[in-house]
Structures are given as C-alpha cells and as structure tokens.
Amino acid sequence: MTTRIDLDGRPIKPMTICMIGAGGFIGSHLCEKLMAETPHKVLALDVYSDKIKHLLEPDSLPWVGCIVFHRLNIKHDSRLEGLIKMADLTINLAAICTPADYNTRPLDTIYSNFIDALPVVKYCSDNNKRLIHFSTCEVYGKTIGSFLPKDSPLRKDPAYYVLKEDTSPCIFGSIQKQRWSYACAKQLIERLIYAEGAENGLDFTIVRPFNWIGPRMDFIPGIDGPIEGVPRVLACFGNNLLRREPLKLVDGGESQRTFVYIKDAIEAVLLMILSSVQENPDRANGHIFNVGNPNNEVTVRQLAEMMTKVYAKVSGEPSLESPTIDVSSKEFYGEGYDDSDKRIPDMTIINRQLGWNPKTSLWDLLESTLTYQHRTYAEAIKKSMVKPIAS
C-alpha cells in the first residue's frame, strides 16, 4: 500500500466506512482503490459479492481484515443501523439504476431509490455520521435548450444546456413517461438529505455521476446476467460487438452523453472521503458535486461508431458491413420511455472544492474497457453460441 496523504499533506488517519452497494460497478472500483491506497476499513454491504470476490479471497491479500463483506438486503435487515453506527462514514450506492427498469418496474425503481434510502439517511442523521450519497445526473432531466426550436441559435449557447448543481432546474416529462420515476425518486432523496443537513445538521455530500463507464459495468446478457436483460449502453454495445450483431440505436442515436472513465471518477470520490478526515471538512460537506468529463461528449451514434472501431482493434476481428441498426424506443424499452437530450456537467464546484479534473479521453477509456470485455467474455460467448449437435 502506498501511503496516501490528505489534501493538506498529512498522513491519512484510518477510519471505518460502511459502503452500501459495495458489490456493484462503482462499489467494486471504490473498494479496490481504498484497499490499495488507504488505511481505511470497509464494511461492504450488498446482496452480491461477485465483483469484489478478488478483494475478499484469498486470505493472504495484503489488506486482509480491512474489508469485510456483509451479505444483506437493506430493504429488510435489522443489522443496517448497527453497521452504520460502527462506521465513521456511510457511502450509499445501492439502487436500481438501469433505464430498462425505470418504465417497466417503476414501483421497484421508486422504492429502491427513495424508500429504501430513507433509513440510511435517518440512521446517519440520528447517530451523527457523515453520509456520501450517490444520486445521478438524471436529476437534471432535459436541458432548457431542448425546448427551443430546432434551428434556434440559442441551442448553441452553453447557458441553455450546461448543467450546474446550484442553478439548473430539474426538468422531467409527464407522469405517464415513467422513465422519470428514477430521476424523481433520486431528486426527492437529495432534497431530504439537504433538508436533514439544514434542519438537523447532517454532514452530507451528494454525488451526481455523469455516465461513469469502465470494466465490470453491469453484465453481459446470457453470460453473467439474464439473457433477456437490458444493461446500460456500454454493456449493450459490448454484448452486440462480442456476438457480432449490429449495435441498436434507440430513436436514431441522437441523444448526447459525456462519458467519464471510472478510474478518474473514483479519484474524485476519494478526495471527498479524504476531506472528511482532515481539518477542513467543508471542502466536501454540504456540497452536491457533478462528477463527469465535459470533454468526452458524443451522440450515441458516435459512441457506437467509436466502439466498433476500438473493438476491431482490440479483438483483431473486422467490423460488420452494417455495424448499427435503428430501433424505436418503444420497441427497445417499451411504453413510457423518454430520454435526456444532452448532459454536460459544469465543473466549477468540484474544481474549486476538491481540485479534481478528469484525465482520460473517450478513445483511451473505450480501449481499456473493450480490452477487458474481450478478455473476460469472448470465449464464454463463443461457447454459448455453439449449438449442441442433435443426435
């Protein structure tokens, strides 16, 4: 382990972190980072542990004893408050957070992102424990610019699309557009946490991730997840490339996203954690942070084209003649889907408070991620696609 120093240059004091949802994509990277670079202890809570198995076994790992897995569902487990009390800081990552669920399982989505998070906030507030809560860039919804006429020059004015934590509105579609069930639940839990801070003195930090991507994100349908499952776009496109199928562009692939490499984003979270053990906790306390990479903007169509090129390079297999296919959102996601048009994070607050900036270009992060996907899944996909010969 390298000795990590805090933002003021002092060695970090060890603390205990209760990480809920530690077995997911972001949690697995955060646990890895904490084990490799800090003296902190992690109580890792989740229903699954596959993505952190390599940190838990074998017993000879240098951080043995520093990470302890607790298999539990926060919906109904009386151990939750005790674990939060044992820790100095709680990080809540647990959520249903795949768009295919928002309009097809809206009740589960709302319960997961609002109701199930309530006790976590309450236990932190009642026991004077600091909370880092994971919200989402989806709380911004659609940009103001998306309501302007298509040919309006104002659409090019950043004032109409850059998303700022303290001034941008949250613009969702109608109730019938159940896509927004997730964003709305996340918005309400943000408001509740903010109010706990204002009225009861809760120390909190809210993180709004803007499309963090990298190895271990979601699952490949039919390999380490259900065959009919629809993960987020990185794994959808990865799955298509591995199976040599065209990539499906929803409603023309015109929506825009900014993608940030998970390893860059984890550095930002580490700065938030470090700020709670130094003498100047106000760097992160009481703040809402956009965490994204405004320089990595593409349309979904451009993402598909870039992933196709990168995959050909890392796999050595030529691309398909027609690498993409158009599909309607109704066909792909079902009734009630809607979309965010554009997501550019304003970086002023995170720059000023934590001095954080993302580093990795979209091409580089796709290269390392698709190399991982190819290495991890290509053989298994080939085997699964060989049909048994009828005797």
Ligand SMILES: NC(=O)c1ccc[n+]([C@@H]2O[C@H](COP(=O)([O-])OP(=O)(O)OC[C@H]3O[C@@H](n4cnc5c(N)ncnc54)[C@H](O)[C@@H]3O)[C@@H](O)[C@H]2O)c1
């Ligand atoms: N990855 C991104 O780009 C992104 C973007 C915006 C917001 N977020 C937010 O960040 C958080 C983590 O996202 P992720 O990408 O790692 O997702 P993920 O699905 O990989 O991780 C979430 C983890 O929480 C666990 N979990 C869910 N409900 C639980 C429960 N009731 N009890 C115990 N564990 C439970 C899941 O098993 C899973 O391992 C979520 O809150 C998500 O809304 C992520």
Ligand SMILES: O=c1ccn([C@@H]2O[C@H](COP(=O)(O)OP(=O)(O)O[C@H]3OC[C@@H](O)[C@H](O)[C@H]3O)[C@@H](O)[C@H]2O)c(=O)[nH]1
């Ligand atoms: O196969 C696919 C999958 C997805 N898409 C499109 O790709 C875009 C990105 O889709 P993602 O599945 O990554 O999800 P989104 O960016 O819309 O939302 C995500 O944003 C931030 C987090 O809160 C969540 O992880 C998730 O809600 C959408 O426009 C979607 O319609 C395709 O065109 N084809």
